[in-house]
Amino acid sequence: MVDDDPLLRNLARRVLQESGHTVIESADGTSGLRLAETQAPDLVVLDLGMPGMSGLEVLKAIRARSESAALPVLLLTAWGEESAVRAGFEHGATDYLVKPFAIPQLLARVHACLARAAKG
Numbered sequence: 001m002v003d004d005d006p007l008l009r010n011l012a013r014r015v016l017q018e019s020g021h022t023v024i025e026s027a028d029g030t031s032g033l034r035l036a037e038t039q040a041p042d043l044v045v046l047d048l049g050m051p052g053m054s055g056l057e058v059l060k061a062i063r064a065r066s067e068s069a070a071l072p073v074l075l076l077t078a079w080g081e082e083s084a085v086r087a088g089f090e091h092g093a094t095d096y097l098v099k100p101f102a103i104p105q106l107l108a109r110v111h112a113c114l115a116r117a118a119k120g
């Protein structure tokens with residue numbers, strides 16, 4: 001989970017852990033990318049709008065590495081305009097969810113991303 005909003009990270013961590021997932025988190029893109037490279041997660045939930053390294057830059061870096069090119073990335077962001085959604089998918093997002101979101105929708109999208117990756 002890579003998001004600069006600590007309240008959102010706390011909520012998402014709690015909900016995902018209650019659903020049986022292990023969650024590691026980062027408050028910025030640079031450390032989030034480092035975690036993705038060193039921890040080999042099954043999924044990255046990534047905000048686009050962060051200070052420093054943006055989520056789109058993190059996504060591009062994940063897709064550029066052969067070790068993580070197929071890693072599912074769910075963009076979870078307040079950027080809901082069509083151009084942002086298009087840019088996310090053009091750079092390799094697996095799915096896209098706009099804030100504010102419903103908890104069941106987050107869980108459904110996380111499970112779908114993981115299921116697609118498992119069939120891979």
